[in-house]
Amino acid sequence: MTKYMVKISNRGNAEYEVDDKRPILDELRRHGVDLPYGCKYGGCITCAAKLTAGNIDQRRQVALNNWQLDNGYVILCVARARSDITLEIGTESHDKLYRNPFLEPLKSYQLKSDIASKEDT
Ligand code: FES
Numbered sequence: 001m002t003k004y005m006v007k008i009s010n011r012g013n014a015e016y017e018v019d020d021k022r023p024i025l026d027e028l029r030r031h032g033v034d035l036p037y038g039c040k041y042g043g044c045i046t047c048a049a050k051l052t053a054g055n056i057d058q059r060r061q062v063a064l065n066n067w068q069l070d071n072g073y074v075i076l077c078v079a080r081a082r083s084d085i086t087l088e089i090g091t092e093s094h095d096k097l098y099r100n101p102f103l104e105p106l107k108s109y110q111l112k113s114d115i116a117s118k119e120d121t
Pocket of ligand 1: 036037038039040041042043044045046047048063075076077078
């Protein structure tokens with residue numbers, strides 16, 4: 001078991017120690033950080049936050065498309081820390097999480113990885 005520090009930049013740079021074997025959401029909630037969540041299996045996007053520094057493992061998530069991943073979004077209910085990390089949490093971090101599909105349709109390479117093309121076609 002390895003411990004890493006999670007800094008929340010938009011909450012006064014508060015820092016919390018987390019276990020690398022447990023989801024970041026559970027670890028932050030254990031410290032009393034109140035975060036929204038729904039499914040807790042990586043499918044609904046409710047717990048998304050933005051990673052601005054460090055590394056995580058979120059291979060179990062199925063909610064994010066490549067555009068969201070490229071913009072730094074992390075699904076906290078399944079993500080594990082792989083280094084000290086910095087996050088932005090809450091709705092103020094969601095500026096690039098959602099987009100109007102009629103005004104800004106995703107390019108084919110920005111779709112979810114199981115259906116995305118390697119390049120825009
Ligand atoms: S709570 Fe549903 S994706 Fe995290």
